[in-house]
Amino acid sequence: MNLKFVLSEVSTGLRKNLSMVVSVILVTFVSLTFVGTAGLLQMQINTMKNYWYDKAQVAIYLCTNTSPDTVCPQGEASPDVQKTIAAKLEGATLKPFIKKYYFENHQQAYQTFQQQFKGNVVAKYVQPAQLNETFWISLNNPNQSAVITESFSGVTGVEQVKDQRTYLDQIFSILNIASLAAVGIAVLMLFSATLLVSTTIRLSAVMRRREIGIMRLVGASNFYIRLPFVIEGVVAGLIGAALAGGAVFAIVQYFVQGYLVNQLPLTSFVGLGDAATILPLLIGAGVVLTAIASNQAIRRYLKV
Amino acid sequence: MISISNVTKSYPSAPRAALDGVSLEIEKGEFVFLVGASGSGKSSLMRLILREDVPSGGEIFVLGQNLVGLPNRRVPLFRRQLGVVFQDFRLLPNKTAAQNVAFSLEVIGKSAGFIAEAVPDVLRRVGLEHKANSLPSELSGGEQQRIALARAIVNNPAILLADEPTGNLDPKTSEEIMALLERINLAGTTVIMATHDRGIVDRLKKRVVELKDGVIVRDEKGAGYGVQR
Numbered sequence: 001m002n003l004k005f006v007l008s009e010v011s012t013g014l015r016k017n018l019s020m021v022v023s024v025i026l027v028t029f030v031s032l033t034f035v036g037t038a039g040l041l042q043m044q045i046n047t048m049k050n051y052w053y054d055k056a057q058v059a060i061y062l063c064t065n066t067s068p069d070t071v072c073p074q075g076e077a078s079p080d081v082q083k084t085i086a087a088k089l090e091g092a093t094l095k096p097f098i099k100k101y102y103f104e105n106h107q108q109a110y111q112t113f114q115q116q117f118k119g120n121v122v123a124k125y126v127q128p129a130q131l132n133e134t135f136w137i138s139l140n141n142p143n144q145s146a147v148i149t150e151s152f153s154g155v156t157g158v159e160q161v162k163d164q165r166t167y168l169d170q171i172f173s174i175l176n177i178a179s180l181a182a183v184g185i186a187v188l189m190l191f192s193a194t195l196l197v198s199t200t201i202r203l204s205a206v207m208r209r210r211e212i213g214i215m216r217l218v219g220a221s222n223f224y225i226r227l228p229f230v231i232e233g234v235v236a237g238l239i240g241a242a243l244a245g246g247a248v249f250a251i252v253q254y255f256v257q258g259y260l261v262n263q264l265p266l267t268s269f270v271g272l273g274d275a276a277t278i279l280p281l282l283i284g285a286g287v288v289l290t291a292i293a294s295n296q297a298i299r300r301y302l303k304v
Numbered sequence: 305m306i307s308i309s310n311v312t313k314s315y316p317s318a319p320r321a322a323l324d325g326v327s328l329e330i331e332k333g334e335f336v337f338l339v340g341a342s343g344s345g346k347s348s349l350m351r352l353i354l355r356e357d358v359p360s361g362g363e364i365f366v367l368g369q370n371l372v373g374l375p376n377r378r379v380p381l382f383r384r385q386l387g388v389v390f391q392d393f394r395l396l397p398n399k400t401a402a403q404n405v406a407f408s409l410e411v412i413g414k415s416a417g418f419i420a421e422a423v424p425d426v427l428r429r430v431g432l433e434h435k436a437n438s439l440p441s442e443l444s445g446g447e448q449q450r451i452a453l454a455r456a457i458v459n460n461p462a463i464l465l466a467d468e469p470t471g472n473l474d475p476k477t478s479e480e481i482m483a484l485l486e487r488i489n490l491a492g493t494t495v496i497m498a499t500h501d502r503g504i505v506d507r508l509k510k511r512v513v514e515l516k517d518g519v520i521v522r523d524e525k526g527a528g529y530g531v532q533r
Binding site for chain 1: 354377379380383384385386388394407408410411412413455
């Protein structure tokens with residue numbers, strides 16, 4: 001194996017084909033940036049799930065006078081209802097599932113509301129009696145909220161049993177759709193990147209057809225004939241992937257850590273460590289894809 | 305060395321077979337002229353021996369290899385035992401004479417040390433050691449063909465295929481090339497040369513295989529080009 005020879009062939013190919021090579025680099029760069037961003041989004045979703053799911057509680061909202069008649073025909077829940085529920089939560093059936101629970105009466109609910117909606121006009125008009133008295137329950141395993149929902153839905157005096165995670169799930173499904181969209185765009189662009197690689201390699205092969213003809217005549221192995229072309233494609237893919245990796249790091253450093261963290265201080269965000277996990281995937285994807293694409297292209301172009 | 309039996313080659317686009325039931329035996333160290341009009345099948349036969357094509361029917365054995373069954377990946381190793389020259393030289397215009405010869409060794413993975421010895425050696429054999437650093441554009445046609453010959457024999461092939469090697473050269477230069485081919489042949493390499501050059505064939509009195517419409521019409525030792533048809 002004459003490495004110097006192969007490398008000089010590669011550099012000739014890259015130089016003579018510069019504009020095509022640059023386009024391959026750019027398309028790989030953009031498509032892999034989308035892949036990386038989708039990966040970051042997924043990691044962000046997981047980070048948020050870990051953070052919020054632990055804090056998410058199941059709420060048993062008791063009836064108020066303003067609750068709809070269909071679920072609360074008897075109006076405001078009586079203190080008996082409250083006692084029954086508390087007894088049931090303490091009972092042998094449910095106790096093992098529950099980490100802790102507490103009861104929030106009208107007045108406490110009003111205070112919380114006033115805090116959360118401070119400065120909002122709605123805070124002025126709301127009356128303590130309109131806000132549900134609520135049992136807030138933290139579960140040992142947040143996935144088992146169905147136990148609470150099934151035990152208390154339809155019980156007299158209970159307006160609604162709500163797992164807070166359902167609110168989060170909406171947010172997560174929006175983020176999921178966004179990351180799927182990014183993956184979709186990435187797949188399309190990666191497809192065009194592979195087509196571009198094929199075209200570039202073919203052009204390169206046409207420009208070197210004289211050399212290739214002689215190589216075949218004197219019995220150079222197919223591997224040896226193809227190697228410079230495959231390396232040529234891989235170099236372009238590698239540069240594109242490295243740029244995409246840089247972009248992902250920049251997004252994390254300047255957008256997430258430099259901007260989002262300040263805007264949404266209560267949320268935990270992906271960090272540079274997560275970007276570092278994505279980097280080898282991007283590089284690997286860039287190298288493998290361009291290697292396959294250029295190998296296929298040169299195979300079809302060069303029969304023995 | 306080369307054993308061709310009942311070989312047929314037809315191309316889908318052509319109505320008539322390029323080769324039609326050709327059988328031929330060539331021994332080690334022979335010098336064979338392939339003659340015949342354009343389209344008589346000379347080039348098709350050369351392509352089959354070089355395994356650039358496989359026959360539609362029949363068998364070809366070259367250097368003990370059955371070329372019909374030879375898998376594609378083994379073709380490069382097979383071709384290393386053959387040398388080829390063409391009418392149009394096929395030198396790389398951006399490489400010097402020495403680099404052109406070296407290229408054919410580099411691409412089959414020879415070491416730099418081997419190349420550094422073999423290239424000046426073979427340039428001496430073709431008498432062009434003083435032109436080692438010239439580009440093909442700075443060389444005459446005859447010199448370019450000698451470089452092409454140097455490239456073909458640098459790896460000491462058992463067989464040298466020459467497809468109209470003097471087709472682009474004047475008579476005097478052609479003589480030089482023929483002298484070189486004879487020397488190569490005397491050194492033990494089997495030479496198969498396709499040609500239209502009546503004068504050369506008549507003068508050298510070698511074995512002559514004449515093709516017409518894809519069929520061998522004459523196979524004669526120590527013969528001339530034959531009657532004008």
